[in-house]
Amino acid sequence: MRNDHQNLGKVSREYMVWLCNLEELRLVYGPELQQQALEVAVERLQRQGLSARLAEPKGCSLLASESLCPTEGAETEDQAQDRLERICSAIGREPVTLGAKKAYLQVEAQALGGISLRSMSELHGRSRSIACRRQQPAARNLRPRWRQDYQQDMYLACRLLDDLRLGILAVAFQPVAALNSAGPGPSMYYECLLRRNISAESDGYGVPDAIQALERLGLVERLDRSVLWTALDALAANQEVSLGCNVSARSFASAAWWTEVLVYLEEHPGVAQRLVVEITETSSFPDEKSAQALIRHLQILGVRVALDDIGTQCGSLDILDKVRANIIKLDKSVLEKAAGGQPTMKMLQSVVGVCTDRGVSVIVEGIDSAAALDTALGAGASGAQGYFIAHPSLHLHGLFDQILHVPDVLLQMDAVAYDWAHMLNWSRPDSSTMPGQRMA
Template sequence: MFATNMRHVLRERARELCRHRPGAAAISGEHMLFVFDIPQEIQDESLLDLVMSSLADRPVRLGSAVAFPVVEANVARFEDAPFDINSVNPTHARDVQPDDNWQEQFVADTRVAEYVFKAMDDGQLDFDLEPVCDANEPAVALYHEALLCKTGEIACERLRVGSEVRALERLGVVRRLDRWVVESVIRRLTMSPRARIGCNISAQSAAIDVHWASLIATLAEVPDVASRLTIEITETFPLANLDAAREFVSALRSLGCSVALDDVGHDFGSLRNLISLGVDIVKLDRALVAACCFDLAAAARLSQLIDLAKVCATSVVVEGIETEDDASIARACGATGLQGYLYSSLINGAANR
């Protein structure tokens, strides 16, 4: 019943779009085909943005049931050869099998997605900036990581919402949030010419697709901004398509951006990603340094992992630095960068000067 309603709603949204942008839309199975007669000066990414926002930016409701459409899009070129819609079907589908409690999990995740996207639409999402410090000179920030938070009715009330991203990953709608995050950081960098800022995106978003087309075009026009932006790919979700992720990293680096592989050593972190992606920065999960305080073997493993990471990237950052002892261990193991509570209050305003 709900699937039928979803198809009906998306069909109506497609028709509404075609009334405002002259064209036609047809649905066949899981595919929707749009045909537009557009002026040559209109860019593909602008049209794709319009299609995606029209279809997928709002949830679909039926009674008390709510779900977010998961829509992927691409541009098809009409030539003399017969057209096969499967030949342009995106290949970044989620490789996740539902468990026995998938219905309860889906309902809970959808509530979280509503909460996050409502905050985004209401202008209640912001960032706390946390310094990533030089290991040998902690007073020097290599850049600041923008950590997502929700502002409250009270001016000083700020609630971190990073953990909610897992729900959006499970639903397959995290790309919308990731795009907003990167757009927001680009605006902040544009307004703060000396700032260097990094931001997280899900591994699910690490692929060149419609969500990134206009942002890549923007970064190509502002190389000074691109050179001060670090994109951190989190490893809390598996990289389903390594080739697509490698292309994504290469495209960002060609624009002048730095790319970090975050959370290495946590959940789905793997040597395959570390060795294959060609990132600039490797960030090691906070649990690794915490384990070193009680286990000499853990310190040896951390040192070996840092040595390997240095072969794959120019900078290795150890996260979770809460005490001077943590910092000393990380330095002794060879870290080039440090991040954590110990430095959160240091040089906190420097990113916006």
């Protein structure tokens, strides 16, 4: 009777939670890690005051529910998005481990509302993460290599995300110099490059390789979000600098955290006008229309958008028809080819001309020698970046004298000044119920 009395007036809200890479984890690491991941996910949801069970037998999604006290007024969209983010953060912010095996979960959540369980498979097919699936090859002889590649990517991803959680990652600054007839001029902006701020280099790994691994695994959004907010804070702290920040194409999708960024930029136009968002070309947009709308919104607010790592291969400039960027950054390979012969130099000049006609500035990367700089100048490029201009540095003297560390945005979100569970008046599930029993 006491429990019934406590539950009087309670309302229930349900969510579908997808563990988007669970099938890949089973194929690569075995069913034991898959089961461990499911149990850990349920346990982490319980700590947030939700109960959870498998939505379907042998599936990769959980049906989570919470009991809430009715509140005055309907829940706002921001509150609903914040709740979904916290659900995903609770499950995905730390890795799942089983012995020597270790992996981060890729998580998405959706409030069910009036959606029936029968519609879940169709809804999952429209999720942002479906494009990131690493399909096992049909040919049996190719599967061992596929599993090996996946394990290597997950190893690098774990190293990088662990360093992010531990506060080991920092920003190094490399200037992008404007070019004129006399050579390099003042800096157009400084690109923020991710580095490990740690002296034990023997225990190191390649940060660029790890970032690409995160992209291939569909786990890069957390890193992009953390680095972008670090850049925004730095711009707010110093009004004399412009900064460029890399964001993977995979992160350009409709999400609550982008709404927060856009609101901040609208309220701080001086920051927006000094920000360059560099979109890496190493992966595709989850949804082109959504990405185009987001890019256009950034530009309306005054943000300059750059397309990074563009090559001269056939079709590489087709993206200009889809994304009306302010800046094109040509990959180092373009410069190397142009230096090798006159026909390729003419091609480079043609690329610069096409971009200039569209009002797009062209920056050539990989300027590591005087000869490379002469090639960029001869092609008519607007800017140059490379070791010959300046090496990346953790200290930007006169602007940022202290090392700029990158805090993990998910850990920051958990450290907010209010108790989310208390605010929602949640009724916590019975702690005596084991995760495996809830999924039965």
